[in-house]
Amino acid sequence: MDFPLPLSKGPWLAGFAVFFLLGLALFGRDPSPNPSSQPIRYNHAVHIASGMTCTDCHSGARDAVRATLPGLDTCLMCHQEPVTESAEEEKIRAFAAAGEEIPWHQVTHVPRHVYFSHRRHVALGGLECAECHGPMETRTEPPRRPFRTLDMDACLNCHEQRKVDNDCNRCHR
Numbered sequence: 001m002d003f004p005l006p007l008s009k010g011p012w013l014a015g016f017a018v019f020f021l022l023g024l025a026l027f028g029r030d031p032s033p034n035p036s037s038q039p040i041r042y043n044h045a046v047h048i049a050s051g052m053t054c055t056d057c058h059s060g061a062r063d064a065v066r067a068t069l070p071g072l073d074t075c076l077m078c079h080q081e082p083v084t085e086s087a088e089e090e091k092i093r094a095f096a097a098a099g100e101e102i103p104w105h106q107v108t109h110v111p112r113h114v115y116f117s118h119r120r121h122v123a124l125g126g127l128e129c130a131e132c133h134g135p136m137e138t139r140t141e142p143p144r145r146p147f148r149t150l151d152m153d154a155c156l157n158c159h160e161q162r163k164v165d166n167d168c169n170r171c172h173r
């Protein structure tokens with residue numbers, strides 16, 4: 001059955017729909033830190049070339065749930081004194097002088113209601129970082145967006161291929 005809308009309600013409904021969609025677009029998502037830039041233009045390539053490994057800075061990436069981003073102390077181990085003439089490097093000491101941490105943004109993230117463990121995937125699953133994050137050792141600038149979209153479909157697809165249990169409550173606890 002099909003009742004035509006009374007003319008007078010049409011505009012109201014249309015107006016409501018517009019505000020509803022706008023609201024959804026602005027507030028309906030998880031807070032998504034998708035910054036245009038990081039506080040320091042950090043260069044993965046030069047540090048990996050100098051012999052550092054991923055877990056020197058992302059201490060939890062093998063053995064913990066969170067990989068973690070490095071604190072100022074880690075940078076100061078080598079940058080207490082200048083090792084280059086880079087203005088970006090100078091910012092490290094400016095944060096130290098101000099007594100502030102470097103406010104890195106996390107770019108890749110899952111919503112709070114999802115459980116994701118690095119240890120499970122790296123130490124137990126034997127996956128390379130690059131599988132999910134791409135070739136970070138070649139990056140000369142911070143990534144502006146995640147290397148790949150790790151939404152529910154992406155999780156489920158890889159699990160299916162590798163015969164990992166896809167019970168809802170494995171990821172939604």
Ligand code: HEC
Pocket residue numbers: 038042043044047048052053054055056057058069070104105106107108109129130133136137141142143146
């Ligand atoms: C000397 C410290 C250092 C080392 C070594 C290092 N990283 Fe990082 N990493 C950082 C910093 C600082 C950031 C944040 C700024 C940026 O994105 O460049 C970061 C960001 C990242 C991110 C982005 C996280 C996100 O929110 O999406 C990934 C992924 C990452 N690193 C992976 C790696 C991998 C893989 C290696 C080893 C090949 C590695 N890192 C080695 C310091 C380091």
Ligand code: HEC
Pocket residue numbers: 040041042043046047050052057070074075076077078079083084086088089092
């Ligand atoms: C183990 C020592 C070590 C640690 C720890 C380290 N660096 Fe460096 N960093 C270096 C060396 C060596 C260079 C010079 C690389 C070159 O020019 O060949 C460098 C260069 C830099 C430069 C300038 C060069 C460029 O291309 O941008 C920046 C900026 C920098 N590092 C930021 C950081 C930050 C931020 C951290 C902490 C997350 C950090 N570094 C941790 C050793 C280190």
Ligand code: HEC
Pocket residue numbers: 054055058061062066067068069106107108109110111116118121122127128129130131132133150
């Ligand atoms: C199976 C995919 C996968 C693999 C493999 C993986 N990561 Fe991640 N990584 C993620 C996801 C998903 C997030 C977001 C997690 C969150 O929001 O809690 C993330 C977040 C990060 C972050 C942001 C900070 C944090 O504490 O979460 C860094 C840094 C990082 N990963 C580094 C690494 C490194 C280094 C390796 C290899 C040793 C690695 N990752 C392997 C999927 C992966």
Ligand code: HEC
Pocket residue numbers: 110114115116117120121124125127131132150151154155156158159162164165170171
């Ligand atoms: C590239 C492949 C890949 C991707 C992408 C991936 N996983 Fe996994 N995941 C695995 C593998 C392999 C295992 C099994 C590890 C082991 O051997 O214990 C696993 C195991 C798990 C487990 C433990 C399952 C259990 O039986 O308890 C959880 C939870 C999990 N993953 C969550 C996630 C979430 C959440 C995402 C998406 C954000 C994700 N995974 C993306 C490959 C992947």
Ligand code: HEC
Pocket residue numbers: 110111114150151152153155156159165166167168169170171172
């Ligand atoms: C391997 C991990 C994994 C499994 C298994 C899984 N989910 Fe999810 N789920 C995710 C991730 C990651 C997200 C957040 C990203 C997204 O919305 O795609 C999510 C989001 C959701 C959302 C919110 C969607 C939204 O728009 O915010 C619902 C509802 C949901 N899952 C239901 C389920 C149900 C029901 C099952 C079982 C049939 C299930 N999930 C199994 C990883 C998983």
